[in-house]
Amino acid sequence: MHTLTEENYLKAIYRIYESTGDSVSTTAIAEKLQINAASVTDMFKKLGQQKLVVYEKSRGVKPTDKGKKVALQILRKHRLWETFMVEKLKFSWDEVHEVAEQLEHVHSDILIERLDQLLGYPKFDPHGDPIPDKNGKLPAQVSILLSQGKIGHPYRISGVSENTDAFLKYLNKIGLAPGSHVSIVEIEEFDGSMKLSIDNKKEIILSRQAAENLSVVS
Amino acid sequence: MHTLTEENYLKAIYRIYESTGDSVSTTAIAEKLQINAASVTDMFKKLGQQKLVVYEKSRGVKPTDKGKKVALQILRKHRLWETFMVEKLKFSWDEVHEVAEQLEHVHSDILIERLDQLLGYPKFDPHGDPIPDKNGKLPAQVSILLSQGKIGHPYRISGVSENTDAFLKYLNKIGLAPGSHVSIVEIEEFDGSMKLSIDNKKEIILSRQAAENLSVVS
């Protein structure tokens, strides 16, 4: 069993590795977890000793298969608890992240299996993110970042990769949510911001930064 | 917010204080939490500084109103999660304690309120123990220890105060559970063991020690 701290590092490493496919730097993790880079170096060594990551001095870490497996189980728990809160406890999808961050660290395989069963073995969570099965397998899904979308194409929001409260509240305010149907009306060359039509009802301007944190499927 | 460790101390202190009405000793807590007495002294000081207990050197602690309130909220969470696991996830009542020990430390008032609502505001958990409401109020219940029961009297098992896996499994094996109707057939003078009739179906011998860890209501 791993400590809560190790689990949080592994999850952060996994998510960054998945989106870049490259070694994960100390700075990237320091920023994500809001801690000092020196602390990250310490933990990189520790995770390396446990063979959860491959650590090359001054070059960052890559998760091993073992590390990925642990990360996927945490993601599975996080997403199942979020689904539970929305489906059974009537939370709205933008309120559940913080609490799921705590619930994901409860250790009990049988609890999670039963929860999965109660929820009817969902494949995607309320944010549209895929839920790994108990073997760590992700359901098939072709998604791209909205920032890489093409003008005129229709997309459906399938995931939100920046989970800060501020961002989720912002999305809520402008009327964007997982499942929203959007299409790109135009893209501003100079700063990468885009005009978006949401559910064919209204148009908004989205910054490049925001668009880089939204996954969409065609 | 208190640390997980502080919460566990407070819970242990509260439970012992409630059953004895007297100051709680370092040894009692050391034994309950399976740690060294010297460590307990450290924590007694810390909890004292936070006004969660009144600590008198070499004389133990008593929980303050503030400390009781915290302990009751943890008990509330523990018992609601146990109820959830039994009612919604089809666990049996003797399997849920360990996991509830983890879940009780998740911090979210709204989560617990919604869970309470989902469960229909239960007053007692699957072990027969009373669930404090969100203000810390316990439902009325007159219970005594089975060891203090009288020969010939019928009782209903309302609570189990020793939550070790071993004891719960033992109860399961001999066919005792919260809600069981028992009556005391005879009490052995020399060691305080008692012959018990369970649900008018079978008779068993229960040690004094076991009888001291079962609460019953008339």
Next chain:
DNA sequence: TACGATATTTAGATATGCCTAATTCTTAGG
């Protein structure tokens, strides 16, 4: 290719929560 900016690591501290060993306090029996 060399330099300066940025990233990373090392060294030395800090707080929490635990330990053991030694000391001090409390209390029950003679």
Next chain:
DNA sequence: CCTAAGAATTAGGCATATCTAAATATCGTA
């Protein structure tokens, strides 16, 4: 009312996970 056993505390350490400041490594660009 004194003493010895048991209970509690103190003193000194250890591991985890964090920090700051200083030293070192990497990398893009002139």
